Amino acid sequence: MTTLPNLTQKKLGLVIDLDTCVGCHACVISCKGWNTENYGAPLSDQNAYGADNSGTFLNRVHSFEVQPTGDEAAAQLIHFPKSCLHCEDAPCVTVCPTGASYKREEDGIVLVNEQDCIGCGLCAWACPYGARELDQAEGVMKKCTLCVDRIYNENLEEVDRVPTCVRTCPSGARHFGDLGDENSDVSKLVAERGGMDLMPEQGTKPVNKYLPPRPKDELPEFDVLAPFLEPVAQEAKGFLGWLDKTLEKL
């Protein structure tokens, strides 16, 4: 189905907290593990033990350095996980010549029906986020399925019906839910923390949101905190005098 649904019943997606992600790659590998074994073809690796080794991954963690404008301000390092954003206006879907790419009407998940994929790569061209990778062994396009084979899976306990990247994230930097429901936990988190879109100007209307890092290196200046270090004495002798007095009061 190359055309996009007019409206999806839900907008399932991820909220990724850039304030908390420590860049450990747990989500990357957990995703690789689940999706190698599950939905569609395995995620293959080429030159697995040699030079120029590479493979298909549906989730990758970038890192960026940001230099704030102040003179003395220290540069910041921000770890940045990135996978399919399950856009409302997904350009990757409409370019597909075979209908293999589609956006699910019931939850908005963007999927590739691998039986129909001819591996033309056009959807990857159309995606601004680099969310799709052509598997070199299978010749079909692979992308994040939001673990569609987990989130409704009746063979899993209720609590485990979340994408594997969310389940495994040690720092709790990944959240899953319905971003179409403004009362959902994820929607509230986005509202509270000023969740943002990536490349809004591309007009893709991503469902996944990113929570920006909280302001850093803003420990109050000493002047404000100075009362907490008001000296009780200047040297040892005076200190022991203070000590005597204070102990009396204990």
Added chain:
Amino acid sequence: MNQPKIDLSPKVSDEIRKTTCYMCACRCGINVHMKEGKVAYIEGNRDHPVNKGVLCAKGSAGIMQVNAPSRLNAPMKRVGPRGSGEFEKISWDEALQIATDWLEPIRKENPEKLAFFTGRDQSQSFTSYWAQHFGTPNYAAHGGFCSVNMAAAGIYTMGGAFWEFGQPDWDHTKLFMLFGVAEDHDSNPIKMGIGKIKARGARVIGVNPIRTGYNAVADDWVGITPGTDGLFILAMIHCLMKAGKIDLNYLAQYTNAPVLVNSDEKSPEFGLLMRDKDGKELVIDRATGKLTPFDQPGVKPDLSATHRVAGITHRPVFHMMAERYLEDEYAPEAVAERCGIPAKRIRAIAAELARVAFEESFELDQEWTDFRGEHHKTMTGRPVSFHAMRGISAHANGFQTCRALHVLQILLGTVEVPGGFRFKPPYPKPATAHPKPHVGVTPGKPLDGPHLGFVHGPDDLALKADGTAARIDKAFTWENPMSSHGLMHMVISNAHAGDPYKIDTLFMYMANMSWNSSMNTRGVIEMLTDKNEETGEYVIPRIIYSDAYSSEMVAYADLIFPDATYLERHDCISMLDRPICEADAAADAIRWPVIEPDRDVRGFQSVLCELGARLNLPGFVNEDGSQKYADYGDYIVNHIRKPGIGPLAGFRGENGDKAGRGDVNPKQLDQYIENGGFFVEHIQAGANYYKPWNKAYQDWAVGMGLLDSPQPYLFNLYVEPMRKFQLAAEGHGDRQPPDHLRERIKEKMDPLPIWYSNEDENKGDEYPITALTQRPMAMYHSWGSQNAWLRQLHGHNPLYVPTKLMQTSGLKDGDWAKVTSPHGEITVPVLEMAALNENTIWTWNAIGKRKGAWALEEDAPEVTKGFLLNHLIHELLPPKGDGLRWANSDPITGQAAWFDLKVKIEKADPPSESQPVLPAIKSPVGKGPKDLAWKVGK
């Protein structure tokens, strides 16, 4: 819409087998999903106390670990020269016979000729038991080159350190400050904790020259000059004491701050604590003004009063601290430049510590009774917590720096209180409750006690009658008296030099000594291959090595015991060793073979069970001389260390209903497996804080077998054993240090934390840049180049260079640089990093691999672009002209000073591959397949 119909509920697996990951020291619980008897998928176990369902990259990549082409597949004996990688496969029977033929005569004649060192060993209580029964004094694991400074400083100061000894009170802490944590120790729990407190809006302050990982998410980053953490901490102590922002009540009640110290410089007991005839520390009771043992009911120790007896003035420890730390030399202004932190910022951080500790303190509505019998209605919380690891401990001033940090948190009254730092059972456990080192060798007999422990003065040193070192690594000698974890990094060089003596057999496990686990890698390779010119024999005559993978060390061994991978074996994460307890619970766990090896390999511990029996080691044979433990699993269940106490604390007793103490339960392993591979016993409310002084906790710990009797104790702001070494150096006592060490002992063994620079020793003037390593989180605690997935994340390691240094060196991303230290040089690719201390460069540890190792192609990026910093580091300091060579390690514990490395850097023409290049090793396991598309199920 006619969307394709997809199966939303595919079968996940045929069966879930729950075991422990333990590929690093986190020791997470994992669910191994099996399909058709094969591993299909691995995830964290939600019920597990350590990881509560989460799992790191390495854990999730376990499937590539158990299928790696680099797995060794059969016992081997060396047929080519050492280092060639030429081996012949042999049977287990032959392998064990060879080992027996080598070791039997050693044990009969002189057991010290065996040096048995295990690296990232997961079973030290077992391997040390084996070594003890063999009778050699030469046993240790890798702590000496890892983090003994942190562990020993913690235990001597307060009966435990960070990480496996304790954890921040994640539920209550409001300010979390971490020092020198290289993204690893301990990995998942720290990530979980940071996530938890950040979700609450608590502040995280990261002190580290490098802003990656945890420091990247820290709200405030202090990009400190490496090696100056101690000075920074002492400056904060200065500020806090000067402002009276210290917990006087806590100091008086629970620490040796009020304990009286002999203050007469002429006394042979100068600096020693005043004790009663039972050895109990004495204090002045503020209520009565009288001298009294600290632990008497109703005593209110006085932090201020002095005591004069027999003409000798005794002053409380706290006086000495005031005198020292109020000095201007510790004022922020005095240390700012050296630490690379503006004085204002030091004050701001100290003030924030004070604000949160005292203004945001709170009461937990929980009654408890202390060891003096005093009943408390509530528990006072001070929501400041700390965590620190190798970054501050792997310096030659690391012990004192770690001490300083422990003293800081004690001054704030934040240890074992709500919101602060909390011990995990079996800790708290003070140095006095640990064994002392034992080196009593008798041919043909076991050693006279455990190898490692805690010394309390010169009498406890491991010296022979002639004053020479009793241990091959010279642990517990005047060079490093408090080396509680041994000095694995010195074993090969000492054995090669025959100093203190020659050995016959070096037996190692999981220790990549010919590569990333040694300083001076090339030098170590030469020592391993060096031959005695007269005899043509190797200088280190025999080397036995066990590893699961074709690591660089394999090629240098004469006999290889191939180990099983982590899913193919039994293990126990034991209360006797390094358990997985939480602050609120005692817990231990097992590994069990969730898959059977498809190769001719055996778990190393099972091999030791059989080898022990072949060598007739008591403890490994029955009375009739037959093998006592069929394998490690058998040992885990049936071994009895003390009456009622074995390797596992759970499901003891005939019916498996006893915890801690109880008889052997033959079904114990099954019950662990049924329970998810672990066992947890919670500490009741009211017993779970103030543990060293809490009656209810002490009683619980005795019941669990963690303590033999209640042993409340005081935190040691002042570490008296250190003073005893100083006294010896000053000429007191029978056991005297060699003269060349006297000054150093006097200066460095200060019983109150000090700071000293290591720059001059490392030629900091000529080599102004500090070079560090970190371990990537995705490969924490071992390096996954054999893992097809992980090596895509970290296939090579650039040298990260700060922006300014890039510019002044004329470097840009992708260029190569020559890095020179007093010891050597390397030429490697560079990458700019802005969030980095401007005089620091760093790289990921151990990504670089040797050609031919790990079943990688010889042009793999690990080989061509990866590199080791180890080539720049020597186990000895550069000569300083006194005719002596001093060890590149902490003078107190002997911990390897990895992070004191000073270098200079210049642009270089790009070589074809990272320099230096070592010749290729012939892979004993061949090469891996080209492509992978791994899927187990249909």
Added chain:
Amino acid sequence: MHPAPSVIIFTTFSGLGFGLLFWLGIDPTPPKGWVAFVFWLIAYAMAVGGLLSSTFHLGRPERFLKAFSQWRSSWLSREGIAAVATLVAMGLYGLGLVFFGTAWQPLGWLGALGALATVFTTSMIYTQMKTIPRWNMNLTPAMFMSYALAGGALLKGNITMAIVLLAIAGVVQVLTWITGDKAFENSGTTMATATGLGNIGSVRAFEPPHTGTNYLMREFIHVVGRKHSQKLRIIGVALGIIIPVVLLLLPIGHWIALIAVASHIAGVLASRWLFFAEAEHVVGLYYGKR
């Protein structure tokens, strides 16, 4: 973008082939018999060859038939349909000319329209890519169309038309480069919008997610060849436009015409190589590269 030979050959030759078919379709006095056969052979060799070449870009070429299904939304699907329809129409038309000597003219017109549509839909495959600002502009179809028409005219031997159209193609090509050079900046997509971190300060890519390479980097990030782009542009215009025009202005002979055609093809190949190699995909921003 990775300048894959398959897509360079595809766009170059299918453009020429369909361009020639266009001129054949609208020719009021079309060639017949053997002459027609040769023209059709050339046109079909190029058009079909180009299309076949494009299948080398596919991961699963055996499933190519599925690509005809999504004509309602997919330009690639439309292109496939347009191409097949054109080839069928012009095939029948050619059958009449070669074997029956009759011009079933409406088929020719239909085919010519189809040929234009095919080239247009091809160009729209690239033009629609908002992710590749250099392509995402009206000049892209103009460039494809003008090249196809000029090349077709050249092949057909419509000398005057070829000269005029080549000149136009040249102008469009130069305009495409001038506008294209500013397209990325004008698109508004930057490292700051890509990461959302711009409000903190200036953003710099630190480390790629993996030390190795990946499909995205291979497909979308092609920095190496760009340093020769000015040279290649000159070569492209010289070979593709100027030399053929000059040759066409000379007294014409078959050999000279052949040289003009060869020069044109070489020039278009060079320009098409640049079309891909110079195109910067916004995903490169995540890798600190464009």
